[in-house]
Amino acid sequence: MAKSGLPQEENMVEQPQTSNIKLQNKIQITNLNVWYEKNHAVKDLTLDVQEHEILGVIGPSNSGKTSFLKTLNRLNELYPGTTTTGEVLLDGQSIFTAIDKHFLRKRVGVVFALPLPLPLSIFDNVAYGPRLHGVKSKEKLAEIVEASLQAAAIWDEVKDRLSTNAFKLSGGQQQRLCIARTLAVEPEVILYDEPCSGLDPISTLKIEEAMQQLKQKYTQVLVTNNVKQAARASDRTAFFLMGELIEIGETKQIFTVPKNKRTEDYITGRFG
Amino acid sequence: MNMNPQLKEKIAFGVLQLLTMFVILPVVLIFMLVLFRGLPGLSWEFLTQMPSSGMRAGGIFPAIVGTIYLTVGTALFSIPLGILAAIYLNEYAQRNWLTRLIELAIINLAGVPSIVYGLFGLGLFVTFLNFGASILAGSLTLAIMTLPVIITATREALGCVPRSFREVSFSLGATRWQTVRHVVLPNAIPGIITGAILGLSRAAGETAPILFTVAAFYLPRLPRSVYDQAMVLPYHIYVLSTQVPNVSVKVQYGTVLVLVGMVFIMNILASWLRAVFRKRKTW
Numbered sequence: 001m002a003k004s005g006l007p008q009e010e011n012m013v014e015q016p017q018t019s020n021i022k023l024q025n026k027i028q029i030t031n032l033n034v035w036y037e038k039n040h041a042v043k044d045l046t047l048d049v050q051e052h053e054i055l056g057v058i059g060p061s062n063s064g065k066t067s068f069l070k071t072l073n074r075l076n077e078l079y080p081g082t083t084t085t086g087e088v089l090l091d092g093q094s095i096f097t098a099i100d101k102h103f104l105r106k107r108v109g110v111v112f113a114l115p116l117p118l119p120l121s122i123f124d125n126v127a128y129g130p131r132l133h134g135v136k137s138k139e140k141l142a143e144i145v146e147a148s149l150q151a152a153a154i155w156d157e158v159k160d161r162l163s164t165n166a167f168k169l170s171g172g173q174q175q176r177l178c179i180a181r182t183l184a185v186e187p188e189v190i191l192y193d194e195p196c197s198g199l200d201p202i203s204t205l206k207i208e209e210a211m212q213q214l215k216q217k218y219t220q221v222l223v224t225n226n227v228k229q230a231a232r233a234s235d236r237t238a239f240f241l242m243g244e245l246i247e248i249g250e251t252k253q254i255f256t257v258p259k260n261k262r263t264e265d266y267i268t269g270r271f272g
Numbered sequence: 273m274n275m276n277p278q279l280k281e282k283i284a285f286g287v288l289q290l291l292t293m294f295v296i297l298p299v300v301l302i303f304m305l306v307l308f309r310g311l312p313g314l315s316w317e318f319l320t321q322m323p324s325s326g327m328r329a330g331g332i333f334p335a336i337v338g339t340i341y342l343t344v345g346t347a348l349f350s351i352p353l354g355i356l357a358a359i360y361l362n363e364y365a366q367r368n369w370l371t372r373l374i375e376l377a378i379i380n381l382a383g384v385p386s387i388v389y390g391l392f393g394l395g396l397f398v399t400f401l402n403f404g405a406s407i408l409a410g411s412l413t414l415a416i417m418t419l420p421v422i423i424t425a426t427r428e429a430l431g432c433v434p435r436s437f438r439e440v441s442f443s444l445g446a447t448r449w450q451t452v453r454h455v456v457l458p459n460a461i462p463g464i465i466t467g468a469i470l471g472l473s474r475a476a477g478e479t480a481p482i483l484f485t486v487a488a489f490y491l492p493r494l495p496r497s498v499y500d501q502a503m504v505l506p507y508h509i510y511v512l513s514t515q516v517p518n519v520s521v522k523v524q525y526g527t528v529l530v531l532v533g534m535v536f537i538m539n540i541l542a543s544w545l546r547a548v549f550r551k552r553k554t555w
Contacts, residue, residue: 073443075439075442075443078438078439078442080366080367102445102446102447103445104445105442105443105444105445106444106445109443109444110443112436112439112440112443114436116436116437116439116440118437118440118441118455119437119459119553119554119555128441128444128454129444129445131454132441132444132445132446132450132454133445165554167554167555178440181444182443182444185444185445
């Protein structure tokens with residue numbers, strides 16, 4: 001637990017920096033509604049994600065966090081019966097009409113709750129995305145793979161066995177491999193869907209550290225069931241309940257002086 | 273009479289096991305019969321010579337070759353079509369009335385009696401399209417019959433590839449075809465191959481569909497083109513056992529043994545491939 005202070009300190013250093021420059025809205029969400037058949041999962045959500053921030057999203061299960069996240073790169077559409085209304089802008093362009101969904105998913109990457117390597121070697125897992133997008137040269141691929149694994153803080157652990165099957169790695173390593181795989185397509189935004197839910201505290205810490213290092217280049221949205229993780233890792237935090245956004249603000253404010261009673265109840269563990 | 277549960281359990285177990293044993297019985301009996309009666313007729317000449325003395329002596333070489341041609345022809349038509357249809361149904365198709373109609377058609381296709389396929393092939397391929405009784409017409413007829421098996425096996429194999437693999441691929445910006453091509457198919461291939469071989473081995477032994485579409489009563493040469501008729505093992509067996517008088521048991525059962533052996537080899541190949549791929553599977 002003593003170590004968990006480390007990313008927080010980095011936060012404190014980062015905070016004044018980011019608040020000095022005028023923050024740009026990377027993603028603007030207006031009146032977003034998501035239904036699965038009759039189930040109204042996200043209700044009238046209006047929210048901005050700022051460039052280079054880590055936005056934590058907390059809330060009990062069924063609060064619409066994951067539905068919200070999967071809307072941002074239109075993965076929701078893979079499930080039949082999903083209806084989405086409202087507008088989501090990425091750099092001012094509608095993700096539903098102005099941007100091709102495949103290109104959108106390249107620009108907005110996602111790391112899933114469970115580590116989901118593909119049944120390929122470590123190298124091929126990371127190279128999968130770049131290959132899809134037309135990178136053929138072996139040297140270029142090797143370069144991307146190394147840079148991505150470095151950025152996801154797993155290079156040193158796997159550099160000698162890049163041709164081993166990814167399923168041979170431990171859960172925590174697999175999850176960092178998945179982050180590397182997401183980074184390899186050079187996204188602008190990274191979405192995390194409870195990325196540490198199956199991991200031990202040390203693996204969790206490593207992933208949180210990786211996230212802090214990725215801040216300079218990427219905008220990150222972290223959906224988490226672990227309230228403490230949001231407190232440690234995010235710059236701003238949003239609290240969702242039953243598909244509605246209850247409160248959003250600077251993480252420090254949310255965790256010290258929440259404006260809404262329900263937010264306070266949730267973060268102090270009175271329910272959820 | 274009151275029995276205690278343990279005794280009932282013993283009786284139930286015994287009865288069920290005994291009844292299950294009966295499933296093995298016909299297989300064993302068929303193999304023993306064919307093996308004992310057919311083995312004396314088997315020789316290198318039998319496998320490689322043309323028939324002679326009105327098919328009462330000599331070999332069955334043209335029928336073996338005909339069966340191989342026909343099976344390969346069936347594979348050429350049914351495997352690509354079956355796999356592509358299954359990919360469409362499993363990966364692309366929306367759940368709507370059209371999809372349900374196609375699925376219903378496939379189920380019914382599997383239920384059509386084989387003689388009806390034979391007549392259908394006669395009407396469509398032999399007469400209407402004017403292929404004549406030929407390897408082409410026979411292959412196409414058998415292909416249509418095999419299609420539902422291959423489609424069903426392929427769909428099952430595709431369905432066994434975890435959904436999450438697809439989601440990961442999509443999340444990296446892959447199109448549906450890229451996902452199918454690079455993630456789904458490579459992981460479904462073992463199941464597809466196994467299903468295809470089993471379907472083909474079934475087709476190789478069919479008589480009714482080839483009766484009017486390709487089978488030659490007696491053709492002491494090899495077929496020269498796909499428009500040529502051919503002798504085929506299942507029909508040859510029928511001919512030897514009902515149409516030609518005084519054929520020795522040796523020749524009859526030798527022919528049966530060859531056909532059963534060929535089908536058996538295909539089935540073993542399928543099981544072996546399945547085992548090999550399963551061992552290699554990492555997820």
